[in-house]
Amino acid sequence: MGATFGAMNEIRVLTDPDLVVTPSSSHGRRQPGIGMRLASPRVFLWLASAILLAFLLVPLAAIFIRAIPSGAFNDSLGDPVVREALQLSLVTTALTLLVAIVLGTPVAYLLARYRFRGRDTLDTLIELPMVLPPAVAGVALLMAFGRRGILGPTLSTVFGLEIPFTTLAVVMAQTFVAAPFFIKAAKAGFESVDPDLEHVAATLGISRIQTFWSVTVPLSLPALMGGAVMAWARALGEFGATIMFAGNFMGRTQTMPLAIYQTMESGRLNAALVLSSILIVVSFSVLIIFKGLARFAAGDIGRPNA
Amino acid sequence: MGATFGAMNEIRVLTDPDLVVTPSSSHGRRQPGIGMRLASPRVFLWLASAILLAFLLVPLAAIFIRAIPSGAFNDSLGDPVVREALQLSLVTTALTLLVAIVLGTPVAYLLARYRFRGRDTLDTLIELPMVLPPAVAGVALLMAFGRRGILGPTLSTVFGLEIPFTTLAVVMAQTFVAAPFFIKAAKAGFESVDPDLEHVAATLGISRIQTFWSVTVPLSLPALMGGAVMAWARALGEFGATIMFAGNFMGRTQTMPLAIYQTMESGRLNAALVLSSILIVVSFSVLIIFKGLARFAAGDIGRPNA
Amino acid sequence: MQPAISAGPMLDVDITKRLATLDLAVVFSLDAEVLALFGPSGSGKSMTLKMIAGIETPDRGHIRSAEHTFFDSGAGVNLAPQRRRVGYVPQHYALFPHLTALENVTFPLRKGLRWPAGRARDRAHELLEMFGLADRAHARPRQLSGGQQQRVSLGRALAGEPDILLLDEPFAALDAPIRAELRQEFRAIQQRLQIPVLFVTHDLEEAASLAGRMAVVIDGAVRQLDLTRTILDRPVDRQVAQFVGARNIVPGAVRRHSTGICADTPIGAIGIAATSLKDGARADIIIRPDAIRIIRPGRPLDQLRDATMVSGTISDLIDHGTRIAVFATVEGTLLEASLSPTAAGRLELRIGDPIQLAILQAYLHVIPAGA
């Protein structure tokens, strides 16, 4: 689609030829009114984007600017504390993402495709963990699953499971704060899929579950991937709920954010920034690789609008 | 659509009649294989949902269970500290949401509709603030906009603006951590809109910006609303970046999460839980009202799939 | 798949559904045959198909195939679409936008019937080939023309060799040669599989040439279900008549006289062959355009037995390509006659010319007035 001719800007409009208007197209007849009307939103589009992007990126850059001269990267990477924290972060966030996707997808589907009494209430209840200050979330988790919590004694006597201070608690804390992001995004994604396509799949003898996998999921992939990224990122940066519910113990519950915090606590801000840079670089790589893989899996055109 | 006959479950399938199969429909011929295949995903759907919902809701309930007997709600609501914090939270998160929407929408549109070199990189960079532990985000903001930060001196000499420890800083901290959630969701929403509809609008003489407002936005509304809710919720619960970048000044930068923290710090856990309950109830009400209004504005059928 | 051995019809439909501006109430049944649903836009044809496919649920009634009850409001049965084994081509194709043409066709084979990949692909290729799409197999729907999309949808519906075919205007986006070819294919498929085929069409010629019988759906009800020829020749009421292309409907009163029956109409007394209507009954006389012969003045009339002669003036001539419509005003009434281009050329007609029309008695049809 979107044809090319002549020399074009590097930045190309994917879908709307409006912006392909070249200066000569107005043939000296362009009415100023129309020109203005077309120009100002475009100016706004770029200006607003530039402002927000600068706002988001300058602080990130600041971390590196401060961290790099300290030259402590190699030391940090060699530090077993850092390595263990990084490894724990990657493992627990992967598990969190898995849980969020496996259990969150049904919830999102339910909310998107079924109509039942209290649906809106449920939808809103699910949003509340996002509202809670993380430390409160941690306290809430303790009160629910802790030794004296609502479910804690049952878990302990029936399953012999004491959750706080374990790696499981880290995953639970992360899931608690991150899963709602996946659910919200997936729900919006499912809602954007034309139900007619699902109906037709049914007439073709394809079961509901197969339809879900082969039609609904591919068509809502951008939303699902966006949700997965948000949930993963939120989990990776999670600090307050984790330290409250899981505590801070190297190799078991000390994730990167906890390690960074502890470094800051000991008055070594620069070292903390180095760890933060490592976290940023690792996340960036993971995200880029993940997107590349997804793009590859979808053959780059998995979406109708691609 | 979705017709009714006879006595139906209260929970109705919106779109797929598969689930409307009543027991008698099998006429004694149901092959067990098919029955199993149809049943197990459904069981999984409900079971997984139930598990995750319980996991998310029990801790929330725990807060109330602990907070209510303390009976301190009225006291807390009368407390000027609480009132100021609540008010500040509502005002700053409203501003944050406004900024996230006004500036985030162009970014999302750009990422969804334009193809330019480095698009994926930009997309990923925007995700990084979600990854940062909030305290690090606060430090990064200080290093960018603080008195000794990268842009701080300029802002101060040119605009006479000292951002840290002001209400503006609260908004900026919240925006930094929350805007990416809106951008991600909005991007996925825009991607799900059929570009053909935008093309046709262009042939009808409707400018790109009008098309955006009248076609793209209404059709991606579930995603946009989801994104707005996520960003708002994330901003409302924001603690680490705020306290670092904006400080904890009553009436100026002490939002609800900071007030809750301070209450916890001074050893009053129960009081902190009461404040958390207030935060939860207020958010719940705001979210429910917001959804009701949106539904009303869209005439309940603003979406093709509604 | 065995041919069903069954006493009843292979598809029996008797359903009602209340829609915003229409109360749908359709009753019909069919065997291993091709039935056309023919009717005005918005009369409920697509909705009927959707209810049979299981995509929409009727309010009341039943739908039964030879082997299954699809739906029965009395018994509380509503079979899942997956188990109805219908091949359904929706009016707007509903192709899966993320799959190529080939994958769209392979889809029901792989996921529905769980065929091995190779076999499914071979079969899909065969279908695409049959529909002239071999070279577009790897294009996605957005990269296909309208007609190509429609053919992919046809291929997809056929792939699983369904027990019933439901086609919603399956050839509407196709040109005449492909259309003719596909009709041929469908006839062959239907004969091979011996299944009921229900198809919606707006094209009378298509209905006539593909279907044995035709159900005329007007305002949500099947008004007439019969052999196509019969409906064309003897529509049950004025609306059906108009809809199947009766251009001339002249009101009159039946009168029996010594040598036969005639109807007194504004254009004079027209001889009619037979009618069960009583003497003096008000009636509408339907005169098909091709039941009017145009006589060049001075032309011998001997061969035109059993015809009523009327005279008028040519008021308009419209060239429809394969036929020419001649509009003539007779006693203030406009009559439309139809000629082949060659005949029209021979007659050298011009607007304003006086003209003689022979209304052939054998092809007239009389229906009670107000029906």
Place this chain on the structure above:
Amino acid sequence: MQPAISAGPMLDVDITKRLATLDLAVVFSLDAEVLALFGPSGSGKSMTLKMIAGIETPDRGHIRSAEHTFFDSGAGVNLAPQRRRVGYVPQHYALFPHLTALENVTFPLRKGLRWPAGRARDRAHELLEMFGLADRAHARPRQLSGGQQQRVSLGRALAGEPDILLLDEPFAALDAPIRAELRQEFRAIQQRLQIPVLFVTHDLEEAASLAGRMAVVIDGAVRQLDLTRTILDRPVDRQVAQFVGARNIVPGAVRRHSTGICADTPIGAIGIAATSLKDGARADIIIRPDAIRIIRPGRPLDQLRDATMVSGTISDLIDHGTRIAVFATVEGTLLEASLSPTAAGRLELRIGDPIQLAILQAYLHVIPAGA
């Protein structure tokens, strides 16, 4: 909007675009007239319309209206669709799913032309009324039948009184009576606005009755652009001939003899009226089904001057409703003749009967072989 006073054509198109399996290269121009784009599925008709509307960009060439250059690859011009003032009805309607029928039609008036709400609504109601949709004004596209959706799309395209109308199979989902009515409306609109109307159709009859001229697009190129009648009577090549419904194309060699010209063909020497082809040239003789008259044995032949008589056997009869196709085998070649149902009834034809065919010389068309 003033009628454009312009020396050149009102729409001048000369563009190329390379597609996956097709190299599109269309050249044509039109004035304030109705031109039909007619051609096989996948030949590039929709793509041509999209490029004129500004939705797709040609690789090279130009598109000019009376007042604007829409596109010119040489000059680097590519006018935004908003400024082309075309009314475009896409093949799949592309209605806005979140707006009601009424809102869809009001949309360009309110947002494009910035009419006040009241006036826009009145105009939209008027259009919906005209298209028989008054009672569905508040339904959303998903709640409309296919034909209703198509009509809303037509109303929407017309609402802004565009300078050019581009209609992609605008009546494909409509039944014959509505179709006839709408054609009438469109003719009236076109005559009132005096704008060029370009419409894609698969229906020869529609092309013939709505358009003055017709462009036959095959394999991405305009093969013939002429009066519809001319194309039907004198197609430039075999493919065009086949596509416009020439059923009988008989190969032969031209031979001039004392009393005229004939072509030696497998079914015998057929007299032809005129040809510019040299003696002995290989040619295809196109015999339209209605240029073949069927003679009942014993029927006087006096009136059939300038006809070649051949005999054969009836091999098939197909009832197309308004016409009957008679297939006859003559010397091993299958010929198709067309009869009105009444004539067919009179002749009492049966498969297997011997038959006499008169091939009317005046309606034959001879094209060089291999064209």
Place this chain on the structure above:
Amino acid sequence: GNNDDAADGGGEITVFAAASLTDAFNDLKADFETEHPGVTITYNFGGSQQLATQLVEGARADVFASANYTQMEVAQDGDVVEGEPRLFSRNRLAIIVPNDNPADISEPPDLAQPGTKLVVAAEAVPVGGYTLEVLDKMSADPEFGEDFRANVEANFVSLEDNVRQVVSKVALGEADAGVVYVTDVTADVAPQVELVEIPEEFNVIAEYPIAMVQDGDAELANTFIDYVLSDAGQAILQEYGFTELPS
């Protein structure tokens, strides 16, 4: 801020104070403001580390009251405090156990019982450092045994970054014991925990330094610091469990 009108008795003092001082300092504020009409105190309560970072990054303040010397040193190294910090308060450590005391801990040696879940602050956090000092002192005592510290450390399940988290976990019954400041056992927490005293000889005294911030209003800052060090100020601090300053 540092308003210019400070000189004439009015103005605003911005005090960056460790979060553990919240209640005491809020109490002190009322008295101070009555004594110095026209002067208002604005507090920024937070972790000492966070406050130090803020100051180093350019935060404007007049007074910095840290919960430890480490973070005060960070501020000093960052060149943001003026003059020598003054010690204004002290705190001592105590062991707390949940009120049902599941591990049955009644005296410090019980901390070494295998299987006990101990929660303490991380070493980087002042109270965490002090905790280890206490353990070292105990290990040095033959009564506890040389491997006492190692045995206790084996029971750590979490090294909190904040003393409050230690309190919460013990109060909620998640940990069998924790080591905190005496001042952390507030009225709200008291019913949920039991205090196990650490004998004087093993205990460590935490010291709270206070200093003037550079570019701040020196006069007002000194007024506030003096007030904190005054008998009235000290009395309020002791009300909240802080230990007397050595004379």
